[in-house]
Amino acid sequence: MKKLAKRTVAIGAVLALPLLVVPGSAQADSAAGDVGSAAKISHSQAASMFQGAGIPWTSSGNCSDRNKPNCTSFEQIHDHTVRGAITLKSASGCAINVTGGTETGHADGQYSHWNGYKLDMSLSSCIQNYVDANFAYIGGSKWQSGSGNVYYREGNHWDITFHNCGGC
Structure with a gap:
């Protein structure tokens, strides 16, 4: 089973929410800046x-x-x-x-x-x-x-x- 990574995504200037990133997913690729599978x-x-x-x-x-x-x-x-x-x-x-x-x-x-x-x-x-x-x-x-x-x-x-x- 792949390990899940947690990232924080800033919303606006003040609020930050955790973002669950699943390796190999389009969400993970976008969050990491690699959008080859967008x-x-x-x-x-x-x-x-x-x-x-x-x-x-x-x-x-x-x-x-x-x-x-x-x-x-x-x-x-x-x-x-x-x-x-x-x-x-x-x-x-x-x-x-x-x-x-x-x-x-x-x-x-x-x-x-x-x-x-x-x-x-x-x-x-x-x-x-x-x-x-x-x-x-x-x-x-x-x-x-x-x-x-x-x-x-x-x-x-x-x-x-x-x-x-x-x-x-």
Whole structure:
């Protein structure tokens, strides 16, 4: 039987509550900062997280149907992907606009949009300056953060692969 670890999680500035962490669980991974096995969440959960962080999103089709390529959907996105975008906004101080999520029409692969690892974001000089100053250029219009997330500047947007939440 695995030994259970107890951690304290601060709630607000004053109250601290014990958190029971089961090794090997998604809860343990998240509490430890390793979100490789993080849960996938619904479109409405992700939209609520983005809204709470002040991150807007746009859809060329004004829709969120995952099966239509002109929509912007967050259905089945990893929670660490959403938290990674929130971390980027917080760390950079830049305005962010999400333009693509888990909808069909993107390239296939293990770490794909469809599988919940990627977001597209509008280009901005603020984000470009932040990426240039803080991430390693790895060639081909790509930069890698210290946490391993990959920022690919495509023609008219950023295509970002979130392997984790970027230090959230």
